[in-house]
Amino acid sequence: MRWLHTATTVPTNAGRFSAYPALPLPFWHECSSAWQRLSCQHVLNLLPLLLALQTPAFPAPTAGLAAAPYVRVLGAASDASGKLSGWAEGGPVLQSGFSTSDWLLVDFHQAGQPAAAGALQLNDGAWLPGTPTPQLGESPAWTLADLPGVAPLPLNTLWVQSFGSDRHPQVLADKDHLWVRTSNGSVDQQRGYLLEWGAKGLVFETASGAREFDWSRVLGLGLLPEQTPPQHQAVWIQLTNGGVLSAHVVAFLDNHFELELAWGQHWSLPVFAVQRMRRRFDVEELGFADAWQVLTSPASQALDWSPRFGKSVEGRPLRLGTSVYAQGIGVKAPTELQREVPQAGLLLLTVGVDREVEYFRDPQPVVFEVWFEQTLLISSGPRHFQDPPLVLKVAVPKAGTLRLLAKPAGVLPFAAHADFVDVVWLRTIAK
Numbered sequence: 001m002r003w004l005h006t007a008t009t010v011p012t013n014a015g016r017f018s019a020y021p022a023l024p025l026p027f028w029h030e031c032s033s034a035w036q037r038l039s040c041q042h043v044l045n046l047l048p049l050l051l052a053l054q055t056p057a058f059p060a061p062t063a064g065l066a067a068a069p070y071v072r073v074l075g076a077a078s079d080a081s082g083k084l085s086g087w088a089e090g091g092p093v094l095q096s097g098f099s100t101s102d103w104l105l106v107d108f109h110q111a112g113q114p115a116a117a118g119a120l121q122l123n124d125g126a127w128l129p130g131t132p133t134p135q136l137g138e139s140p141a142w143t144l145a146d147l148p149g150v151a152p153l154p155l156n157t158l159w160v161q162s163f164g165s166d167r168h169p170q171v172l173a174d175k176d177h178l179w180v181r182t183s184n185g186s187v188d189q190q191r192g193y194l195l196e197w198g199a200k201g202l203v204f205e206t207a208s209g210a211r212e213f214d215w216s217r218v219l220g221l222g223l224l225p226e227q228t229p230p231q232h233q234a235v236w237i238q239l240t241n242g243g244v245l246s247a248h249v250v251a252f253l254d255n256h257f258e259l260e261l262a263w264g265q266h267w268s269l270p271v272f273a274v275q276r277m278r279r280r281f282d283v284e285e286l287g288f289a290d291a292w293q294v295l296t297s298p299a300s301q302a303l304d305w306s307p308r309f310g311k312s313v314e315g316r317p318l319r320l321g322t323s324v325y326a327q328g329i330g331v332k333a334p335t336e337l338q339r340e341v342p343q344a345g346l347l348l349l350t351v352g353v354d355r356e357v358e359y360f361r362d363p364q365p366v367v368f369e370v371w372f373e374q375t376l377l378i379s380s381g382p383r384h385f386q387d388p389p390l391v392l393k394v395a396v397p398k399a400g401t402l403r404l405l406a407k408p409a410g411v412l413p414f415a416a417h418a419d420f421v422d423v424v425w426l427r428t429i430a431k
Contacts, residue, residue, distance in 0.1 A: 068084050068085055068095065069084050069108055069110075069271050070084075071084050071092065071094075071106050071107060071108050072106070072107045072109065073091075073092055073100060073106050074104050074393065075103050076102040076103075076104055076346050076426050077100075080094060080096075080098045080100070082094035082095055083096075084271075085252075086251070087249050087250075087252040087257070089233070090103075091279070092252075103279060104278065104279050104348050105276060105278045105279070105422075106278075107275075108276055110272070111240065111322075112238070112240045112242060112321070113240065113241060113242060113322050114242055114322050114355070115127075115145075115241060115242025115243055115323075116130070116146065116241070117129075118130065118131060118163070118164065118165065119243070119317075120155075120162075121162050121163065122159050122160060122262075123159050124228070124231070124326070125244075125310060125326030125327055126243075126246055126326055127317050128153065128239075128244075129144065129146070129241055129243050130145040130241075131145070132218070134198065134199045134200070134201075134215060135197070135198070137154075139154040139155060140156075142163075144243065146241040147240070150269065150273055151267070151268065153245075153261075153267060154265045154267060156264075157197055158226045158263070160221075161222070161223060162221060162222040162223065163220060163221055164219060164220025164222075175191045175192055175193060176191070176223050177221070177222040178194070178202065178204050178213065178218070178220075178221055179218075179219040180213050180217045180219060181219055190206055190213075192206035193205045200212065200214060201213045201215045201217070201218065202218055231246060231247075231262050231280070232281065233249075234246045234247060234248050234280045235247065235248070235279055235281075236277065236278040236280060236327070238274070239273055239274065240322075242322055242324055244323065244325060244326045246326070247259040247261050252271075255270060255271045256268045256270050283425065284426070284427075285423065285424055286424065286425050287327035287328045287420070287421065288310075288327075292307075292404075293337065293339065294307055294337060295336040295337065295338050295403070296336045297334075298332050298333075305332040307329050307330065307331045307335060308331075309329055312330035312417060313330040313417050314330075316354075318330055319354055319356065320353075320354065320421060321389050323389070325421035327422060327423070328350075328420055329421075330354060331406050331417075332417055332418070333364070333408045334405070334407045334408060334416075335405070335418070337403065337404040337405075338401060338404075339402055340401055341399060341400060341401075341425070343398070344395075344396055345396050345426055345427045346393065346396070346428065347370065347393075347396055348391070348392070348393050348394075348425075349391075349392050349404075349420055349421070349424070350389045351380055351390050351392060351418070351421075352383055352385075352387060352388075352390060352421075353365070353384060353416070353418055354417040355385060356417055357385050357417050358385060360415040361415070363384070363416075364415050364416040365410060366382070366383055366407065366408060366416050367380060367381060367382055367383070367405075367406070367407050367408075367409045368383065368392070368406055369405040370394050371403040371405065372396055372400055372402055372403075377394050377395075377396070378394050389421075404420055
């Protein structure tokens, strides 16, 4: 027996189809014959009339009047599609009049691209490809890669964890770390404390005193984690450049999202930069170590293949398709995770093979399964690393044991690196 469930593929590039009415063949035949009978002089005589009747197939866009984006909304109670007309405090509002406070995910059907290597990582798990901007007014800032026309993101360095390559070195000591290029081209690591994110460079205090390192020399920065307040009414925003950001949507106006960032500053994000949004408030996020018990994972004397939380199984950002995810679990198949749920509810998660296996010799497909007690609730079927991420929405009938499985679809479990990302639990409210 299977419990009620839904499975939805979230493509990284939504296809668009057009249909044209088929006319009877004799009509086209007569038109063709008539055209062939026209002389060149007849055509020239008709040319002014044809030009006068000509109208463009698509009128030129007018600033501020661009068509509202067509979105698909995945909700806890029901799903809907339509044009986005606004954003209420509870969530997206569609032109059809549909408004939902129990929305979980909004897909904008826009193609994304793999994120650039250089990226900024924030304390809340946000991951933003780009480069540091010396200053935006009085604030540090970050210019997002592959999003021309998008204003730099203003920053508060208390929220910055690191920036540099996509595999940032860990800050293990009780000091900040700075990586700079020396005059001979090698890399020098400085240990100390960041004093200022300035217009000319970073002012960094070491044992020998404060020094300013020009931006042209700065390769990476790792800061000690700071205690930051929780975000209220925040959503995860997947960007078309592969990044992910957490912010509060204040409004949707003129095809721009007006956002309140975690540190209180406001920023405007055009809709063309958004691939999807996922709700954070009033749900329980389960992509953390204390949420799951590891029942099984591959054993190795040389390498540690135990699940990693917030990272891929090799310690990189969680990457499925063209997107990076801030919250999730990276595993090597076969792996089985388990947790107890106190009552009936809804499990939302996205699954796929991590993109870090792209250049492996023989990447293996992976099957993802969700079990409740001894009942299989849903199976993804074999998923390859070329496949788009798959969103699973699973109804859990009552309190009991919930299990997540990732198992190789092939004979050999080599290069089977799997991710459970955006794992969300929503309790069913008793009526």
